[in-house]
Amino acid sequence: MYIFLKIFFSFSLLRTALAATAEEWRGRSIYHLLARIITDRFALPEGADPTQCNPGDQTFCGGTWNTIRENLDYVQNAGFTAIWISPVSQNYEGPRTPYGDPYHGYWISDATKLNSRFGTADDLKALSTELHKRGMFLMVDVVVNNVMGLTTDLNDLSSYMFKQKSQYHPYCPIQWGNRTSEQDCWLGDLKVPLLDVNTEDPTVVSAYQDWIKNLVSEYNIDGLRIDAAKHVQTDFWPSFCSAAGVFCIGEVFGDNIDEVASFQGPDALDSTLNYPMYSALTEAFAIPGQLNTSAITDTMEIYKTKFKDPGLLGNFLENQDLPRWANMSSDPQSMYNAMVFNFMSDGIPIVYYGQEQGFNGSADPWNREPLWTSGYNNDTTAYKMIATLNKLRNFMINSTTDTDTDWLHSRAEVLTTSAHGLAIMKGDVISVLTNIGSPPQNLSTAVYTPYPNSLRMTDVLSCTQFVVGSNGTLSVGYSKGGQAKVIVPSDLLDNSDLCGHVDEVEQQSQGQLASTAFFELRRPSATASYVFLFGITFLGLLCTAVGV
Ligand SMILES: *[C@@H]1O[C@H](CO)[C@@H](O)[C@H](O)[C@H]1NC(C)=O
Numbered sequence: 001m002y003i004f005l006k007i008f009f010s011f012s013l014l015r016t017a018l019a020a021t022a023e024e025w026r027g028r029s030i031y032h033l034l035a036r037i038i039t040d041r042f043a044l045p046e047g048a049d050p051t052q053c054n055p056g057d058q059t060f061c062g063g064t065w066n067t068i069r070e071n072l073d074y075v076q077n078a079g080f081t082a083i084w085i086s087p088v089s090q091n092y093e094g095p096r097t098p099y100g101d102p103y104h105g106y107w108i109s110d111a112t113k114l115n116s117r118f119g120t121a122d123d124l125k126a127l128s129t130e131l132h133k134r135g136m137f138l139m140v141d142v143v144v145n146n147v148m149g150l151t152t153d154l155n156d157l158s159s160y161m162f163k164q165k166s167q168y169h170p171y172c173p174i175q176w177g178n179r180t181s182e183q184d185c186w187l188g189d190l191k192v193p194l195l196d197v198n199t200e201d202p203t204v205v206s207a208y209q210d211w212i213k214n215l216v217s218e219y220n221i222d223g224l225r226i227d228a229a230k231h232v233q234t235d236f237w238p239s240f241c242s243a244a245g246v247f248c249i250g251e252v253f254g255d256n257i258d259e260v261a262s263f264q265g266p267d268a269l270d271s272t273l274n275y276p277m278y279s280a281l282t283e284a285f286a287i288p289g290q291l292n293t294s295a296i297t298d299t300m301e302i303y304k305t306k307f308k309d310p311g312l313l314g315n316f317l318e319n320q321d322l323p324r325w326a327n328m329s330s331d332p333q334s335m336y337n338a339m340v341f342n343f344m345s346d347g348i349p350i351v352y353y354g355q356e357q358g359f360n361g362s363a364d365p366w367n368r369e370p371l372w373t374s375g376y377n378n379d380t381t382a383y384k385m386i387a388t389l390n391k392l393r394n395f396m397i398n399s400t401t402d403t404d405t406d407w408l409h410s411r412a413e414v415l416t417t418s419a420h421g422l423a424i425m426k427g428d429v430i431s432v433l434t435n436i437g438s439p440p441q442n443l444s445t446a447v448y449t450p451y452p453n454s455l456r457m458t459d460v461l462s463c464t465q466f467v468v469g470s471n472g473t474l475s476v477g478y479s480k481g482g483q484a485k486v487i488v489p490s491d492l493l494d495n496s497d498l499c500g501h502v503d504e505v506e507q508q509s510q511g512q513l514a515s516t517a518f519f520e521l522r523r524p525s526a527t528a529s530y531v532f533l534f535g536i537t538f539l540g541l542l543c544t545a546v547g548v
Pocket residue numbers: 077078378
């Protein structure tokens with residue numbers, strides 16, 4: 001049986017060879033799972049009044065690096081392996097602006113100083129140390145494109161890292177769609193202008209390189225999320241990221257795949273946030289909505305020719321610039337199905353803090369709710385589902401480390417599409433997704449798989465058993481509503497701690513040659529590591545996008 005499986009799997013797995021450069025990046029940076037945190041909104045210090053944080057006030061609520069450190073169990077118990085925090089640099093300190101105070105951390109004044117609102121250098125180091133002790137990674141958001149100002153003139157630059165006029169582009173409002181203008185003109189608006197740093201100026205380029213090299217080494221940072229990356233010329237990034245020496249994922253806002261893809265590669269960044277797939281997921285799953293699953297299959301098809309490495313894209317459903325999923329879509333099953341796609345297809349899953357609590361705030365500032373009002377409830381459907389998906393994903397990564405059968409390097413393929421959903425397969429994992437929502441329906445989907453007749457499989461989300469039928473079909477019904485299914489050959493789950501599969505490998509390996517062969521196929525590795533993050537996105541772009 002196991003020998004058969006081994007041969008079967010080696011033929012059936014859908015693999016794509018990767019370019020060497022992508023491999024080099026991957027070797028340098030193994031961030032796979034991201035959980036995003038807004039530092040100010042994640043946790044309160046002891047004794048603070050938890051009732052005083054209203055996102056509409058656009059001001060500080062009191063979260064710090066220390067309170068993140070004190071509440072990491074909540075993140076780690078959900079299976080996350082990294083966090084992404086708000087920018088750590090000093091922000092504008094002054095009278096309240098028409099858009100409130102810089103609680104989000106994106107209104108940089110001097111990048112070389114730390115933001116004292118969030119703690120001291122020792123606090124940040126303690127957070128980094130604690131994460132590493134837990135085998136987790138720290139990703140820090142950095143803002144390079146701009147600093148925050150109160151006027152458009154460049155006469156007093158004393159509070160900034162760059163003090164020469166020539167180190168900024170002169171003021172002009174952005175003409176959207178004109179790439180030069182998007183890069184040289186100013187984000188923000190006349191109420192809160194964001195001075196556009198002249199990233200072509202050699203003094204700027206070298207000062208930024210020195211700064212990032214020092215920041216990364218001083219605080220032991222494992223990765224960078226780059227704010228407003230598309231507002232800086234692409235050729236700025238390779239030397240910046242190489243000075244940093246860590247993984248760089250950039251925010252390239254918008255669903256133009258050509259544009260987003262142009263920021264991934266040796267001439268740009270390691271990776272970008274996956275805005276194109278976000279758009280496709282909303283088109284496919286949001287209820288009410290277009291319910292058009294072709295948006296997903298088309299995007300997956302286009303990926304193949306456009307992105308250098310889809311496996312490094314940052315997959316998300318929410319961030320601080322977008323309305324929460326629950327604000328856009330009335331049926332929670334729509335979020336669960338879309339979330340499964342983000343975890344079980346190519347890319348690094350990113351969960352925005354509060355998504356696991358079903359927060360429903362609309363656009364900025366309502367989507368930056370304090371997390372503490374949730375009581376850090378780890379019993380919500382979303383929290384538990386994320387924990388299961390993380391466990392399976394970490395298990396698949398951990399147990400497939402040979403380069404030819406490695407889960408992370410396999411490419412997700414579409415198995416079946418139907419009027420009400422789609423099924424994808426990545427490595428050995430089949431995800432059957434639907435947009436019919438919660439009400440039970442007398443519907444079923446036949447998914448054609450490469451698996452043999454009679455193979456036992458398990459849906460890890462419900463622990464339901466499936467048996468493969470003739471011609472490799474799996475029949476999935478929706479008589480209990482439109483739940484996502486994540487179906488894996490039951491034998492592969494041995495030792496996964498999923499659906500009661502604990503320590504079975506050890507029992508089977510007692511003197512059984514066949515299980516040795518099986519074990520070779522699924523040898524766990526101690527070296528695999530992963531990352532995840534909670535975080536925040538960017539404000540200047542956001543302000544512009546929403547016209548503030
Ligand atoms: C949920 O939280 C409680 C108390 O904080 C903790 O004891 C328990 O282990 C947590 N459960 C999970 C699944 O994380």
